[in-house]
Amino acid sequence: MKQAMAGLAAGNTSAAVTAFETAVSMAHAPDAELGLVRSYLQAGNYRQALAYSAHTAGAHREEPEGIVLYVWLLHLGGQEAAAKRILHEAQSRLPGNAALERVQRKLDDSAGPSSGTSAVAGAFAPYSLPPLTEAAAALSGSGVLIDGGRRVLAPLAAVAHARKIWVRNGLGHLRKAAIETRFDKYGIALLKLDQSLPLTEGFMAAGKDPFPGSVMYAVAYATVRGAVADWPVMRHGFLGTPEGNGTDWELGITMPAGPHGGPVFDASGALAGISMSTPIGKPTFVPISRIKQLTGDRLGSVAPAEKGPRMAMEQVYEKAMGAAVQVLMAR
Incomplete structure (x- = not known):
């Protein structure tokens, strides 16, 4: 033992x-x-x-x-x-x-x-590898790993005023990060890692946006004390509809209270977008088309146009453990 x-x-x-x-x-x-x-x-x-x-x-x-x-x-x-x-x-x-x-x-x-x-x-939690020794560090959001594990998309509010930034996946692997690009209009930041993180084998982005009402799996990290390592939480439901001018989407999935910014997968296990939240805490959805517009070819491998078979929930969660990250920062 x-x-x-x-x-x-x-x-x-x-x-x-x-x-x-x-x-x-x-x-x-x-x-x-x-x-x-x-x-x-x-x-x-x-x-x-x-x-x-x-x-x-x-x-x-x-x-x-x-x-x-x-x-x-x-x-x-x-x-x-x-x-x-x-x-x-x-x-x-x-x-x-x-x-x-x-x-x-x-x-x-x-x-x-x-x-x-x-x-x-x-x-109840993975080990942090390596341990995070910064006493002032705290969880500020969730993010999604892209670009072969070299970059992370995260809510801009989670890192905008950070003195130091780290990300850590559901396996406990910790990396230092820094803001590479700010997309202020959409409240999103692109972070670059000092060392890449391993992405789950077969991780791909969807080739097109999902339809409203599609089965989706949203992943985020719940609130934790300080900056302890944790496993992500996954919830499933049906995607909401675009609102207003069609650029804002309802997530349509009830998520545990806590910082948003994590990945949203479609039924075949491809990355369909990310979850965000309004200033009043309402969960929203950023579709893959907008992410591709912001990141270009840094998004990573794209799934075939023809949808694959529905993936078991347990397998989607395995993907999430590697793709969803805690965003940690110290002011």
């Missing part, structure tokens, strides 16, 4: 997985299994983490830690109804359990942090 945790902290997820698997083979213990789930997540393997978390929750029905983590992973991946159903079933078996009550409050409080103290606090 010590070897596995050391591997995770150092970013060596393959070593962590091997050590945790050895621990699990020696003792069928929830803490080792939870560590294995966390290792899968830090490696970006959400589907594997979700499946093994379901096993842990089912095999240790009287242990709340595995149930709490499984519920939370379902919540992060947009499967809210399933998360609440499993949590309620567990609460009926273990009435008054403090860990289950805490995760219930976290699900109910959409404005609250998605990570923090809990019965499995260590498993």
Whole structure:
């Protein structure tokens, strides 16, 4: 277990997985299994983490830690109804359990942090790689990685007055960033990273704007204390309609309270746009055509004109873990 945790902290997820698997083979213990789930997540393997978390929750029905983590992973991946159903079933078996009550409050409080103290606090967030030691750093927005991982699109308001800027993906990888271009008319900033971040394999931008009413997956980071690493939150729904002169779109998807700016994917898993918010907090949608107009060929690979098959939600979330970033800044 010590070897596995050391591997995770150092970013060596393959070593962590091997050590945790050895621990699990020696003792069928929830803490080792939870560590294995966390290792899968830090490696970006959400589907594997979700499946093994379901096993842990089912095999240790009287242990709340595995149930709490499984519920939370379902919540992060947009499967809210399933998360609440499993949590309620567990609460009926273990009435008054403090860990289950805490995760219930976290699900109910959409404005609250998605990570923090809990019965499995260590498993609720990735490690920051490297650690962010700037005491004044704070989460200021969400962003989307483009240009092969070399640049990020983010809300201008999140970085306009920053003395220092960083971005960090859902795998915990942290990079320094700086404003390269300001698109003041649209409230968007293009950031350039000091070192590129890895994009999920197969990440592509949609070739054209989606139709209103299309199935969409919106991703953003919830509010966290300070600048701690976190996993993104994904929600799905139907895209809203253009308003006014047709340049402003409703997002049409209810998002947890927190800073916007994250990616919006279509049903085939291609980047269809980004989510923003009005000054009063109403979620809006910036379509891919406008992003292409602003960034040109820096957007990256473009999906074929003919739409692919609908992608499983778990696979979309895996893309989001690499493509959606926390935007952090210090004044």
